[in-house]
Amino acid sequence: MYTQGLDQKEQSSDKRDALESAADLEAFQKRIDAEQKIEAKDWMPAAYRRTLVRQISQHAHSEIIGMQPEGNWLTRAPTLKRKAILLAKVQDEAGHGLYLYGAGETLGTSRDEMIADLLSGKAKYSSIFNYPTLTWADMGAIGWLVDGAAIMNQIPLCRCSYGPYARAMVRICKEESFHQRQGFDIMRELCRGTDEQKAMAQDALNRWWWPSIMMFGPSDKDSKHSAQSMAWKIKRFSNDELRQKFIDVTVPQADFLGLRVPDDDLAFDDETGHYRFGAIDWSELNDVIAGNGPCNKQRIAKRRKAHDDGAWVREAAIAYGEKHATKAAA
Numbered sequence: 001m002y003t004q005g006l007d008q009k010e011q012s013s014d015k016r017d018a019l020e021s022a023a024d025l026e027a028f029q030k031r032i033d034a035e036q037k038i039e040a041k042d043w044m045p046a047a048y049r050r051t052l053v054r055q056i057s058q059h060a061h062s063e064i065i066g067m068q069p070e071g072n073w074l075t076r077a078p079t080l081k082r083k084a085i086l087l088a089k090v091q092d093e094a095g096h097g098l099y100l101y102g103a104g105e106t107l108g109t110s111r112d113e114m115i116a117d118l119l120s121g122k123a124k125y126s127s128i129f130n131y132p133t134l135t136w137a138d139m140g141a142i143g144w145l146v147d148g149a150a151i152m153n154q155i156p157l158c159r160c161s162y163g164p165y166a167r168a169m170v171r172i173c174k175e176e177s178f179h180q181r182q183g184f185d186i187m188r189e190l191c192r193g194t195d196e197q198k199a200m201a202q203d204a205l206n207r208w209w210w211p212s213i214m215m216f217g218p219s220d221k222d223s224k225h226s227a228q229s230m231a232w233k234i235k236r237f238s239n240d241e242l243r244q245k246f247i248d249v250t251v252p253q254a255d256f257l258g259l260r261v262p263d264d265d266l267a268f269d270d271e272t273g274h275y276r277f278g279a280i281d282w283s284e285l286n287d288v289i290a291g292n293g294p295c296n297k298q299r300i301a302k303r304r305k306a307h308d309d310g311a312w313v314r315e316a317a318i319a320y321g322e323k324h325a326t327k328a329a330a
């Protein structure tokens with residue numbers, strides 16, 4: 001359905017880069033600067049296409065791998081209502097993965113290729129999903145902080161220059177907003193509960209705070225893709241700008257809950273109107289991205305097994321398609 005760009009894949013990316021004329025590149029940038037949406041069949045620089053396939057596929061992989069930490073609690077949710085809400089949320093993440101693979105396919109890379117890159121370890125997914133979910137309060141912290149960070153990053157993506165990605169993000173953001181609220185609601189209930197429940201909420205905040213602010217990616221000075229992605233209006237804000245917005249919005253929410261953000265240097269700066277915060281341990285982010293986080297191996301092993309276990313479904317779908325194609329041809 002979405003593979004109309006596949007015909008543009010025949011030449012190698014180097015050849016395509018070399019064939020691009022200065023006039024084509026200039027005309028393309030003019031369209032971007034005029035806020036015109038780029039659509040699947042439009043001409044685009046090969047590097048723009050590669051950047052989008054990289055980002056959209058990594059985004060899709062994050063949604064799919066991101067089902068695991070919360071999926072771990074589906075059978076242990078404290079009430080039937082909480083279980084139903086969590087189940088709906090985890091299913092939404094699967095849907096997000098599918099819309100995003102669909103958006104990626106419009107650029108001429110098939111879903112099978114994108115998934116192969118995830119399973120081989122070539123493609124990344126968000127660092128945040130390599131941390132364990134130890135208590136029920138982690139379901140609250142993930143919804144509140146991880147979905148909260150995801151929304152902060154993804155609302156500007158609704159204005160991304162590439163039409164199919166921008167449009168996919170609209171529905172995703174609406175669903176992420178529900179996810180964030182259900183997480184905050186879990187935290188609020190725990191914080192109004194017994195001392196033990198409040199301590200559980202605090203412990204979850206302690207463990208998820210720093211990984212959540214690392215989700216926004218390396219600092220601007222180390223972000224190799226930001227300058228070009230912002231010039232192409234794929235990214236509308238830099239990693240540091242979004243991180244700061246998230247901190248500014250989230251610290252008052254922690255205050256409302258009566259929880260302490262685990263950062264001794266956190267302080268509101270009256271002059272700038274923003275929170276100042278402590279040094280981020282970039283070595284932790286680099287380690288997790290390099291595959292050495294607490295759960296990287298477990299997450300990818302589980303994904304590979306799920307993929308292998310689903311082989312019969314893909315085979316059956318192909319056989320069914322072939323049967324109908326033969327009938328139609330006859």
Ligand code: FAQ
Binds near residue numbers: 226
């Ligand atoms: N983890 O030059 P930059 C969600 C990589 S969805 C792992 O700054 P860029 C919903 C980056 O890929 C969460 N790798 O890169 C949910 C690049 O490596 P590469 C996912 C990271 O692309 C909630 C290198 O570092 N959201 O949470 C990370 O300009 C709950 C250099 O970095 C998206 O994917 C990281 N945190 O900016 C689901 C949003 N950060 O590719 C379930 C779309 C950076 O050269 C449960 N993506 N890297 O090998 C983006 O906005 C951007 O791609 C950034 C990175 C901001 C993530």
